[in-house]
Every structure is written in structure tokens, then in C-alpha cells.
Amino acid sequence: MAEKVTPRDVDYSRWYTDIVLQGKLADYSPVKGAMVIRPNGYAIWELIQSNLDRLFKETGHVNAYFPLLIPESFMQKEAEHVEGFSPECAVVTVGGGKKLEENLYIRPTSETIIWAMYKKWINSYRDLPLLINQWANVMRWEMRTRLFLRTSEFLWQEGHTAHETYEEAEEETRKILNVYQKFAEEYLAIPVIPGRKSEAEKFAGAKHTYSIEAMMQDMKALQAGTSHNLGQNFAKAFDVQFQDKEGKLQYVWATSWGVSTRLIGALIMAHSDDRGLVLPPKMAQRPIVMVPIWRGEDQKQEVLDYADGVLKELKAKYNVIFDDRDQYKPGYKFSEWELQGIPLRLEIGPKDVAKNALVMVRRDTMEKQFVNRDGILQTVETALDTMQKEMLERARNFQQENTFDVDDYDTFKEIVNGKGGFIRAHWCGNPECETKVKNDTKATIRNIPFDQKKEAGKCLICGGASDGRVIFAKAY
């Protein structure tokens, strides 16, 4: 541990990269734009996967797997879609030693290949709804890598559903956004603002897009999940019709939705501090580290025996790191596990043995507590639960403290170019006003929040009529 994490107020961007690299969450690869997710980072992704997957299954979804490579002609069937994605694709032109007759695109997203299959599978209303999700890698060409946040290849899940009616598709789109919000808040401990994207910011090929938006510690927004009502666009592009209950042919209604390994970036930036990663307990595969401390052989045996008893008790429920390495001092070990974001540290020295006690340190607050050896499993459980809840509360307070109602453009610019934050401001709905803000300040409309209150006001830019505030912010 020769290196040190750069403090946030010295260089926020280096701080982030330091945590990722030194915490062994990910690494740069020799392939431009691509990253390697190291075991510490992948362990977080596994928890994202298993928890989201359970939530998807509880809401009636099943998993499937579609091809990585998509024929060029498929990409071109939906006009907005190809325009949005084509420029950022990686293209296979040679296969098995021969030039291909038709180029194949590495999927940037799978609507086209999936709807080509749905045409085979959907004939009647009896085949609907079709509620399929896929866990996969996708690729969108990037030259400037930002670990987890912007890489050519990333891992994600993409849901693709087919329905009889617009209303059903709309219900699905909203239901999934709820799942995403629940997951972000209950598991990642990140409060989010659910809402609808503006026309300019919606998915290429969607009727409309919903998103959840999270605030990072540098006050910037991070879009943490999106859910799209695709209308009949893809059904028409791929000619997917079903016979309804009256025997009439109708085009199918569609949704798609996804979250990606970007969430790991969000998790890091929402909670971590200058010592390194801070993980909410539900996102830690190994939530506890035990560090026995001794001087000399006499103490060693006594401490290890005592610690071993504690370890056995905790192992019934938790995956515990037991750090009894001889060659490192306690302080070194503390720093290492703090850097890696282990939620709870238990220290056991000779004095603790004598007092039938332990020292417990919470990673988020760094608060040190002397706790009784008896009932340690219960104590740890309570501490982890409390930590999970308090991390969400803290993040929510932070978000609220840095969200401002603004009614004039000068103040708006001052905040956006200054300390940043979420700005709730009036907007007339005109894309030109939206573009002007973006050009002037780089801030964008994050979304039109679901909890928007009816409130007569004037557009920040043109002064035109507005009946509610939308969320502006600079974003990742």
C-alpha cells in the first residue's frame, strides 16, 4: 500500500480512479476503451445480478439469451434506432477466415435481433405478454475510458417485453422503473428521482423513456436505470402482429429496460470517502473483517482461540475475512480493508479477551464501539442493518440539501458552474430551450419527475408558460 487515495477535494476524478484501481475493483486493459472487472468489483456485480434477477422473477420475468452479433440489415430496420447506435458500433467483417457477405454488428443493445425472433414466436394473444430479460455484454465504441462509467464493452441486463395493448406496455415500463428504484434505494442505498426523459434525451426508437437519476458526491447526476415504452415501433419494423381475441391482426406493443455495470460506478461515487470504498452491507459479499491483535506467542494463542470462537459464530450467517497474517501490522490491515470497503471491522486484542469484549468499527462512520462478546451475532446483524439504513438516509439528506428551486437563469448558471447540484426549474417544453441550456452550461434535463407538482411558472430560458418544474443537472 505504497499509494494513497487522492482526497476528493484535491481531485474528485483522481479520487474515483484511485478507489477503483487501488481497491482492485477494475483495471485498464490493453484493449482501447475496454476494462477488466477484477474480483472485488465483480463481487458487487454478482450481488446486483442476484438481487435484481430475483426482483425480475418475482414480477413474472424469465431469462433468455440472444446472439451477440446482429446483421447490418437488422440494425437498419428501425430508422431512429440505427441513427442513434450505428456510429458507435464495432463491426465484424471477417469470420472463419473469410470476408463476410453481410457485416455483423456487436450488439449495442438487442431490440432488433430480439424482435426478429419475436416475429417467430408471437402469433396470437395467447403468446402475450412475453416477459423476457437477458444478462449480457454489449458494446458501444468509446475511446476515452472512465472505469465502470464509460467503457466500450459493459455488462448489463436488458428486458424486452411484448404486450397486447399500449396500456399494458405502459404499465410494464412503469413497473420496472419501480423495481429499479426499489433496488437502488434498498440495496445500493442510493436515493433516486424517478421521472420521464425529455424528447431529446429519450432512447433511440422509443415512444418515451423513464429514468431514475441519482446524485453523486460531486453533485453531478448519474442516470442509474432506464425503462422505455417502445410503442409499436419495433413491431412495425419487424412486422410482428398478433391475432387478438376478436381474431383481428394487430401490431404488438413493446418495452425495453436496462441497468448496467455503471451502477458500480454510482455505488462508489455515492458513498465512498478519502480512505477508499464504502459499501452498503447488502452490497458486500464479505461484510465483516476480523483482525486479531497480539504481541508475542503467549498472547497469540489466547487471542486466536478467542477470535476463533467468534469467527465460528459469525460464519453461520456471514462470509467473514479472518486476517491473522503475521507479516503485517494491524494499522496496515485496517487501511487495506478500509480501502476495499469492508463494512464492519472487529478487532480483538488481549484486553478484549480479558473483558469478554470486542472492538467494532463501522466503515461508513468510522465509529468505534466496544461490544460484548456474548450475543455478537445479533450485535453484528443490528449494526449492519443500521448501517444500511443510515447510508440511505445520509445520501438522501445530501441529495435534498443540494437540490435547489431556481427561477432565474443567472442564478441557475451560477449554481451549475459553481458547486453544482440538482436544480428544479420551470421549462416550457420546447427542445430549443433545452438545447440552449445544454450549450450554455453543459447541464441537461435529467427528467420530468413523477412527483412534479402542478405549479404555474415561466420557462427559465424563454419565459414561456410552464406548469411544473423539471430536474436540471450536469451528468455523467
Next chain:
Amino acid sequence: MAEKVTPRDVDYSRWYTDIVLQGKLADYSPVKGAMVIRPNGYAIWELIQSNLDRLFKETGHVNAYFPLLIPESFMQKEAEHVEGFSPECAVVTVGGGKKLEENLYIRPTSETIIWAMYKKWINSYRDLPLLINQWANVMRWEMRTRLFLRTSEFLWQEGHTAHETYEEAEEETRKILNVYQKFAEEYLAIPVIPGRKSEAEKFAGAKHTYSIEAMMQDMKALQAGTSHNLGQNFAKAFDVQFQDKEGKLQYVWATSWGVSTRLIGALIMAHSDDRGLVLPPKMAQRPIVMVPIWRGEDQKQEVLDYADGVLKELKAKYNVIFDDRDQYKPGYKFSEWELQGIPLRLEIGPKDVAKNALVMVRRDTMEKQFVNRDGILQTVETALDTMQKEMLERARNFQQENTFDVDDYDTFKEIVNGKGGFIRAHWCGNPECETKVKNDTKATIRNIPFDQKKEAGKCLICGGASDGRVIFAKAY
């Protein structure tokens, strides 16, 4: 269900395809050589993943994720490796709208990119062993698709480990083969023969390769998993050295090992029958289907109430399909779930209600049993356990009955070209004799089994000295 499964003895190959397509396990995609894994098939893969993943973690492995695209120059660093894989690669030549300076290969396997990273991560013996696994898609160009068995893209896990000594690497290679054997037998109910591959059949770049070989119902072999001792080949190609405990620099020792979605093909071909898929209970996400049967509204309510009580009891432990669809007759429903391989069917009619009983039908034997309503959870549990065990026994008997000791080449050819099977025969160790057998009969040496007995004999081909029998068979 207009279609019918082609019987095995009419056309084995069509029988297999019928089960896959009609059972909705997979489908052909519009991309040549690629398949779609449908929800019924993917559910099996999820069980393969979760169970193997647990076994890997219990043996100290962690997961990570490496880039999909590998620079051409990396592929070329290990001579045998590039020769083996290069001709079957898909190549990306364009990215983000521009011709790339260096071509990128879609990974056919990840040794090269992983060892490029290990060079960054391994410096000292303290960094070893490194026990990493990856769940990923890979691509090896194929024009003739055989669903699950031979497709350009497939899903797999690939373990890549790094060790201080040859012995440790060898121990790891064997340990993993044991894990594969345990998994194949205890979960897939497929008995396998573990052994070492001949030089001709080993992995491109390995020192030696071990495999587990399974017998399908057409007596052909299917390689169900491989584990490679890579020696120092990749460490030398990528210059990965570590400082040992004496402070000397040494090249690292490596292993790699994998199983793929091919296992789903093995599972289908090992157990299924002319009615469709037969799944061992541990490989069924939904192991039970309940079919309530009634005539008229009076019976309906009574039967459904009774069935509902049973359902509630079973749901405590199992994911149960409750098929109370009005528009289909019981016989139709039975066929549908038999086709899809649901292990246990429970039928409930008015007579069963009167007798406080149910009808239970096991998918593998199609045996029909009247069972008591009381203690139904226990009854079902026992039936599923028994079924799991008996399926393995049956497959083992089948394998043993179709394994023959042969000492002359005429008999060998007669069996290989006739009904087929595994042939245990003497071989002198000369690759030329091996090639002759392959050219004459298409049979290959599957492996040199670990349980090979010392037995003086003469090579089947050249009559040269041999001290034990190896396994020959035609293979998928």
C-alpha cells in the same frame, strides 16, 4: 401441439432437434451459426451456473470479467494457440465508424487477454495462487449449427489459475476435473469417464488436457468438460514472472478449464425419450406440475379448493406449475409438460378428492402412483430424490452395457460402424495409429481413463506394446 417428436429409432438427429425446438429450449437465429437460448433452455443453464459457481467458490475461486475483444498481436504470442484458434475467429475491423489500426478478435477463449493482465497483477509468490473464473460468451466460427452442441457463439465458464509450482498447477487441474465429474453425476445424472486426452486431442497451448466423457443414447461420446495444465507456456508468451520465497524470478505455472452450454445438449441426449425432454429434478427450476381435472362447475370448485391446499403446501419448497387452463383438455396438458420435461406430475380429480389422494406420475419412468394427500410434501420430496438417483443409475448401466473390451481391429470396426459404444482397446501411444483409426472409422481416443488398469497388451493397429486400455468412440 400439432407437431410430434420424431422417435429416436426413426431419426435420432431429428429427435434431438425436435425436443429442442418443440420443448422451446432453443431456436435458430437469423444469424448464421448462432442460436437463441429460449427461457426453458436458459433455466437449465441458470441451474448449471448457480451450482457450478457454488462448487468453484467452495474450492477457493472468485469470478472476474475480461474484455470480449482480443488484439490480433496477443493471439499470436503463443504459437500453438494461434494456430489452433485463429482460423475459427470472428474479426472486428471497424469500430466507431473507423477502420481499426489493429484487428480485434472476438475471444474464442481468453488465455491471451487474461495472461496479459496477470503480468500486471503478479509480482511475488504472495500474489499466488490466483484462482479466477469467468462466465462469458465466446465465439468459434461454425457454419453448420447443431443446437447447443455446435454453434458459433456459446456461453461457458473459463477458469484461469496461476501457481508457484508445476505440482500445484497439476493438483488444480485434477481438482477441477473432480468438480466437473461430481457436478455431471450428482446434478446432471450423467456418469462420466475422467481421463487424460492424447497429444493429438489436447488443447492448443496446453501441456496436457484432462476431460470427462459421457455416453449419449446413440452410443456416441460427448466431451462434457476439460481441464488443462498449461505448464509455463502462457507465462513465457506473456512474460509473467514472480519472485519466489528465495527472491529468485520464476515463470508462473498455469491452468485453464471450462464447461459450456454444450452440457445442455448432453443433458437432453442422455435422458430424454420419444415424448420429449426428461430432466433430472435438480436440473428443473419447476420440478412439479399440478393438473386439476373436473367436469362441470360443481366439480370444478371442489377440485380447485382441494388442489389449492396441496399447492400451498408444495410452494413452501418448490416452484410449482399450476395448470388450471380452461381451454385445454388434461391429455393435451400432459403431453405439453411431458415434452418440456417437468419431472413430476400431480393429477387431481373428483375421485382423488373423495379418497384424500392424488395421482403422481414420474416423467422418467412414466410410472403412475396413487399417493395419500397427507404428507404430500414429504412424498414429493422422496419421489424427486429417488428419481434423481435412479436416473444416474440407469445412465450408468446404459454406459456399462455399451462399453466393450476389444482386441482386434475387425471387431472394433464392426462395433464402431454398427451399434456404436465405448470401446476399451490397447493403444501403443503412437499418434499415427490414432490417426489411422480416425481416418478409417471416425472414432477417436476419448481419453486415457484415470482408472486404467496395468495390463500388457498389443496395440489394436500396429500390434506394438501397450500397458493399458484407452477409450475409443465416435464423438459429438
